[in-house]
Amino acid sequence: MHPAFSVLVFTVMSGAGYGLITLMVLGHMSGFAPQEDSVLIGGGVLALVMITVGLLSSTLHLANPKNAWRSFSRFKTSWLSREAVFAVLFYPFTLIYLAGVWFQGVEVGTFVALCGLVSAVLAMVTLFCTSMIYASLKTIRQWNSSLTPVNYIALGLMSGSLLLAAVQALVAGELAAVQLQMAMGLLVLGAVVKVVYLFWIGKPAGSTIKTATGFTQASVRLLDQGHTSNGFLNNEFGYTVEANKLVRLRLLMLALAFVMPFLLLLAASSALTVIAALLVIAGLLVERWLFFAEARHVVRLFHGDQRT
Amino acid sequence: MRLGLVVDLDSCVGCHGCATACKQWNTSGTIGPLSDKAPYGRNPNGAWLNRIRTYEVDDSPNSKTVHMPMSCMHCDDAACVTVCPTGASYKRSEDGIVLVDQDKCMGCNLCSWACPYGARELDPQEGTMKKCTLCVDRIYDEKLPEDERKPACVMTCPTKSRVFGDFDDPNSEVSKLVRERAGKQLLPELGYNPVNTYLPPRNKPVVEQYQPASLKDTVKGWVNKVISR
Ligand code: SF4
Ligand code: SF4
Ligand code: SF4
Numbered sequence: 001m002h003p004a005f006s007v008l009v010f011t012v013m014s015g016a017g018y019g020l021i022t023l024m025v026l027g028h029m030s031g032f033a034p035q036e037d038s039v040l041i042g043g044g045v046l047a048l049v050m051i052t053v054g055l056l057s058s059t060l061h062l063a064n065p066k067n068a069w070r071s072f073s074r075f076k077t078s079w080l081s082r083e084a085v086f087a088v089l090f091y092p093f094t095l096i097y098l099a100g101v102w103f104q105g106v107e108v109g110t111f112v113a114l115c116g117l118v119s120a121v122l123a124m125v126t127l128f129c130t131s132m133i134y135a136s137l138k139t140i141r142q143w144n145s146s147l148t149p150v151n152y153i154a155l156g157l158m159s160g161s162l163l164l165a166a167v168q169a170l171v172a173g174e175l176a177a178v179q180l181q182m183a184m185g186l187l188v189l190g191a192v193v194k195v196v197y198l199f200w201i202g203k204p205a206g207s208t209i210k211t212a213t214g215f216t217q218a219s220v221r222l223l224d225q226g227h228t229s230n231g232f233l234n235n236e237f238g239y240t241v242e243a244n245k246l247v248r249l250r251l252l253m254l255a256l257a258f259v260m261p262f263l264l265l266l267a268a269s270s271a272l273t274v275i276a277a278l279l280v281i282a283g284l285l286v287e288r289w290l291f292f293a294e295a296r297h298v299v300r301l302f303h304g305d306q307r308t
Numbered sequence: 309m310r311l312g313l314v315v316d317l318d319s320c321v322g323c324h325g326c327a328t329a330c331k332q333w334n335t336s337g338t339i340g341p342l343s344d345k346a347p348y349g350r351n352p353n354g355a356w357l358n359r360i361r362t363y364e365v366d367d368s369p370n371s372k373t374v375h376m377p378m379s380c381m382h383c384d385d386a387a388c389v390t391v392c393p394t395g396a397s398y399k400r401s402e403d404g405i406v407l408v409d410q411d412k413c414m415g416c417n418l419c420s421w422a423c424p425y426g427a428r429e430l431d432p433q434e435g436t437m438k439k440c441t442l443c444v445d446r447i448y449d450e451k452l453p454e455d456e457r458k459p460a461c462v463m464t465c466p467t468k469s470r471v472f473g474d475f476d477d478p479n480s481e482v483s484k485l486v487r488e489r490a491g492k493q494l495l496p497e498l499g500y501n502p503v504n505t506y507l508p509p510r511n512k513p514v515v516e517q518y519q520p521a522s523l524k525d526t527v528k529g530w531v532n533k534v535i536s537r
Contacts, residue, residue, distance in 0.1 A: 063415025063435030070394035081393035139424045214492040218366035229351035232429040299426040
């Protein structure tokens with residue numbers, strides 16, 4: 001699949017923002033994390049900015065954005081529609097929660113606390129809907145799996161936990177041990193989930209050029225695709241990366257998104273925690289790029305690929 | 309009704325006539341225009357609703373060239389419709405035709421991702437999704453003579469390799485062809501239940517191949533011919 005930059009930015013930024021708000025609210029409500037209203041406000045604003053930038057960026061890949069408002073209308077069947085509805089619903093609850101913290105400080109009232117919890121739940125639900133847009137496509141075997149939502153949610157929480165630790169370092173000026181441990185735990189979880197995914201897509205499976213053309217008892221080769229220059233289908237689905245470049249990018253992703261941030265967190269320094277958070281975002285952009293570039297749509301079979 | 313097409317892979321000669329007729333009819337039809345980008349440039353690109361691809365099936369000496377025209381299969385379980393967030397894509401309950409409402413589409417491409425058959429192409433100028441309409445603006449047009457109430461591609465095919473009809477009616481021409489010629493669906497494992505069906509090529513006798521004889525045999529045969537005279 002062609003990796004559209006706007007979609008990469010959207011999924012990484014909004015995923016991190018939703019992860020951040022969820023972990024922050026849960027930390028606040030459970031009383032585990034250090035309680036400071038300036039950190040809560042800082043984290044909340046950062047999450048809202050990242051989510052909003054992501055959502056605006058996602059509209060950039062629409063070819064006819066004037067009809068974007070109609071995307072709320074098929075909630076019953078379409079994951080994209082559900083994502084849009086939950087993404088919008090998320091805002092009022094988060095804003096009430098942040099306003100509550102602003103005016104009442106850390107000791108918020110029941111209503112504000114409730115709004116905070118609802119916004120944490122909506123954040124995860126929205127992230128789940130985003131992942132289901134991809135996971136529900138039977139045409140792309142690399143996406144059509146429960147590993148896709150697991151990946152999106154694990155990596156969203158992981159990047160959110162690093163952002164939370166970074167906000168704590170920047171706003172409060174000191175690190176919180178709980179947050180560091182959580183971030184390191186989620187980094188390990190994220191890495192495991194990603195490596196499992198990479199092994200899983202490496203196994204040969206799915207449709208072949210034979211089932212695509214119906215000639216299941218003979219070899220089939222493409223002689224002519226029927227047009228002299230690339231059309232929409234070639235541009236959208238024909239995206240191919242050389243195998244050795246893929247390997248290099250996979251290593252880069254593992255280093256940037258998981259290994260280096262983990263090592264930086266071991267140092268337990270404020271400055272290095274901020275750098276670790278930035279590295280994770282960069283690493284996840286590579287991860288999302290690979291998520292698209294390695295996905296092979298069945299239409300490629302009609303254009304001559306032997307298998308997906 | 310379940311309207312759709314049967315395509316005969318035995319007789320299709322890959323002339324691209326159906327694709328051209330389709331473009332001509334539909335560019336001024338209900339979902340028109342079908343725009344082109346740089347049509348006279350080095351890399352022309354545009355929205356077509358029908359594409360013909362050519363394959364070589366099996367190995368020599370049994371190999372066969374097969375031309376495979378593909379347009380929307382008007383699937384019974386059309387995921388292109390369920391994924392659409394705007395409601396622009398819809399499937400008509402009365403005849404099963406899958407259409408895109410050009411006034412509602414926001415050009416998100418998701419339906420083209422959900423379609424296994426490459427039947428949907430984004431119009432590079434309009435920014436909306438285009439796909440085969442089964443010529444819904446021909447087949448019900450009572451101003452046309454009755455035998456012309458067929459899709460443009462079916463009308464134009466010089467080898468009559470495309471047949472239009474109702475797959476729900478067991479006595480329709482399409483249903484009979486599917487029964488008699490063991491019609492096949494493409495990518496059945498994905499579970500879209502496409503309506504359009506493909507008739508596989510008939511088996512033909514293998515062409516005998518010229519076997520070059522050795523020099524000795526050639527000389528012997530020549531000598532025998534001369535002596536017998
Ligand atoms: S062929 Fe593609 S566009 Fe047509 S109904 Fe099936 S899934 Fe939808
Ligand atoms: S491109 Fe148009 S028709 Fe297709 S899913 Fe998006 S809004 Fe619906
Ligand atoms: S039925 Fe009409 S729209 Fe569909 S491929 Fe044929 S000519 Fe084109």
